[in-house]
Amino acid sequence: MFSRLLPVWSFFLLLTTLHPVAAVWPAPQSYTKGNTTLYLNQNIKVTYNGAFLPYTYGYVPSGFSSKEVVQAGVSRALSGIFESKFVPWVLHKPNSKFEPDVYQGQNWLKTLEIIQKAEDKPSAFKPLDNEVDESYNLTISTAGDVKLTAISSIGILRGLETFTQLFYQHSTGTSWYTPYAPVAIQDAPKFPHRGILLDTARHFFPVDDILRTIDAMAWSKLNRLHIHVTDSQSWPLVIPALPELSSKGAHHPSETYSPADIERIQKYGVHRGVEVYFEIDMPGHIGVVSLSHPELIVAYNEQPYYWWCAQPPCGAFKLNNSAVDDFLEKLFDDLFPRLHPYSAYFHTGGDELNKNDSMLDEGIRSNKSEVLQPLLQKFIDTQHSRVRKAKLTPVVWEEIPLEWNVTIGKDTVVQSWLGGASVKKLTAMGHKVIDSNYNFWYLDCGRGQWLSWDNGLAFETGYPFNDWCNPVKSWRLIYSHDPTAGLTEEEAKLVLGGELAVWSETIDPMNLDTIVWPRASAAGEVLWSGRIDPATGQNRSQIEATPRLNEFRERLVKRGVRASPIQMQFCVQGEAWECEYPM
């Protein structure tokens, strides 16, 4: 009874003991910390399975041995602490004492002992989902000894990222410390597939933008970059056996990915535990091929576009034409051997194929499912067998099994963009699923129409010019989404994880970072840590998450990513109750 008499907000005052927050994003499965300050400098002795591992600033690995992966990870982790200059005044009230007195003597971190408990499997650096153990344990003793253990080198990378997030720079400029010793963390991901889909066809992203995205993914413990590399709008991918594809289909010669670019992106990802895989969307969403191979495509840039596809320019493969198959054989024979060393997957697309396209196909002249379905079944069978022959695993969009009733292999992973009922159906059918529910995880939504609407009836039809998936998915909405909601336990096991979608109608290098970050990190926590907080058994609360995401966002900015703020600075500096909806 007494508590009911207290003003509502007095409870929030009690929460101040939670501040400063536990810092790490995404939240570890188990995490205890103390309040002893330990300092870090470049003399920390690093060992890997007992052998001395020198810390080299900017270490560039020459290959993919476990040792090289770990050594490069250590170099990045320590550099990340020393170089990012993150003095955390922005997380504390103005004029407050927020850091240790550096002149009161410093206790130093002495050792960073890294132990990998098993040898990496050959697939460690291009795993199928669930093939690599990403778990790790991290302890920091008050005596200054750090111990990081994991099964795989990828687990070690995850632990190093967590380690990085425990440190701040002192405002005096040349000291780095953690105020949280002793630390004990046990951690492992909830879902094996935690990704971002980046569309490089509607706008081109230079390699550096992609590498920076991979960096921020690794910091967020996201591990799959799905590059939707072509679409009806452009073909930036250089295929040496078919050079006309990019020479006629790229926006500009400067906006292409050479084989060396692709390899560089993939290798960069491997070293950060981010598997990069590619999608060539077909048989729809491929109109651009018409610019170099018009005989293979129907309905290219037909108008009114909505009769033939979801957005201009339209264009699909002819479904009953052996030349398409010959073309794809040549394309895949060139591409797959180059992708295979660093990817386990290849995505053949399959979304939004419009039946009307085949009305224009002189070899079909029908939009009837009973005519088209067997042709599509054959198309998928043929192409997926090529994917498998190249030792890749096919991924398709949900329409292939759900809308077209095409039978796909048990190995095939299905990506759902409609989410919800589709995920339920797919898992009930026994399919492995990647969830990209557009109501939650489409990062491009809500910023308005890109089509132009003329005055008159079009204006009235389009007004107020919201886009199809309005509104913007705020991080709070993104964070509320559980990819396994509504599923049975058996069904939930088939959900490999999810991907945030970055369709690039109105996204290019100028605004990429501000749109993706830190919202993708919010989903990253759902995918790594789980929607449920193990400490409470309840859904994770924004109250606990917000200050941690504020801190993580500051770290993104300090490490070179133009992440958007999620709150005004008063809130970032304040206590959680000050910017909580009071109820």
Added chain:
Amino acid sequence: MFSRLLPVWSFFLLLTTLHPVAAVWPAPQSYTKGNTTLYLNQNIKVTYNGAFLPYTYGYVPSGFSSKEVVQAGVSRALSGIFESKFVPWVLHKPNSKFEPDVYQGQNWLKTLEIIQKAEDKPSAFKPLDNEVDESYNLTISTAGDVKLTAISSIGILRGLETFTQLFYQHSTGTSWYTPYAPVAIQDAPKFPHRGILLDTARHFFPVDDILRTIDAMAWSKLNRLHIHVTDSQSWPLVIPALPELSSKGAHHPSETYSPADIERIQKYGVHRGVEVYFEIDMPGHIGVVSLSHPELIVAYNEQPYYWWCAQPPCGAFKLNNSAVDDFLEKLFDDLFPRLHPYSAYFHTGGDELNKNDSMLDEGIRSNKSEVLQPLLQKFIDTQHSRVRKAKLTPVVWEEIPLEWNVTIGKDTVVQSWLGGASVKKLTAMGHKVIDSNYNFWYLDCGRGQWLSWDNGLAFETGYPFNDWCNPVKSWRLIYSHDPTAGLTEEEAKLVLGGELAVWSETIDPMNLDTIVWPRASAAGEVLWSGRIDPATGQNRSQIEATPRLNEFRERLVKRGVRASPIQMQFCVQGEAWECEYPM
């Protein structure tokens, strides 16, 4: 009858003759152009009222004579052409011929003759709205003579900006050309007040961000930067007579504006025809003063905040306390003499004052309008007489006259954020109005809640966590808005123009550019060129505007502003009909 038989999209094909577009944003009132190519180099002979004006790269003016303003403008215009490296392949189909053959001989621009037809009035560089004539005429003959005439030096700056937008860099790298000669432009603004409101209290923006914003404003022919410099969240403004305001109220010592910073921002604006003026919002939205002068403020950071104000932290001046008046006298005596040399206006705020605050004021203890209104009337009378004494003109938010029935001076400008019916009421009352209708021109809207919502009832209340003014105002919606819609001719004359609002709850230097640009430019065209196209007498069409805004956006990017794309690159490179909603 024949035309009805043509397919719908054939009409769009006819529109291709409009391409390439007229390039200039905002659209001039009258504009004819040809298709002769003229080249530009640094040897162009520039004169100003007959006297030779040497082109000096990066010319830094020492003062504010008309000649210095013009000379600096010429330097920026030419540097803008030479330095921005805008090779316009991005506006043309891949693999198309989009530029002149530089080896086929070059016809050169010979002279740029600038004539200012009247002497600048003393107020030219800090005008009241309607006090400066911004019109200009610009002609380029096929013989290579450019003539730019204007009444004021500000008009010349506007014409120079138009001139800049007629040029491209050749892909060979060392040639610059316009393909549009002969050119004849007559131009003048529709509205005298074309502004942006930037909130520097919820996030701080370093001086460089503000200067870059002024640059992009000048390129868009926007001319008023309203800096909402303080709010309940922070006080970044250094007041030497009251240093405690910023030392206790700023987010951090590094996040303050010194008097030298303020002067630098204002002078930078003057040289670009952008008048910078400041708002200290009161008597609400001023809680931060409580950190240094708690005796002046009621309800600071009270919870639940919604009982006392619109967002945390709450806080308002005591309305019946002479110490408040003494404080403001000291504040204004320090501030106004520094602002006055470069500003005509000072904004005293007045939005969202919550009557309940005075329940906590020991000198009032009432939330009754009949008690508070006379106190507020006296408060406004006193402070506005101080504003006038400093030879500044007061600006207030609409609540002061409309909600509180406070009588304000005839000189006073009223800013409306509710728009529509409020603008109608205010102009019917005879008030001069700045329109910032939040349904159209609030650039911060639609990106989600920044408040945190706990699990349980709060979660259900807040879900799906849209913000109060959802959705995002796309440039198409922004562009559809006429600030004088629904007004009589007499009422419309009182609308001085409008301001785009950049409230910074979730905006900081990381995403400022991507959020403001090019959306503010879209309103810039409504305010400069008018919602109606004089050529057709109809509302301007997105079909005509979109390719011009695409081009202007590319110029923003090339000149260093991280403006967001408004269409996918296929559309930017294509013909208007290809990305038009077909109807």
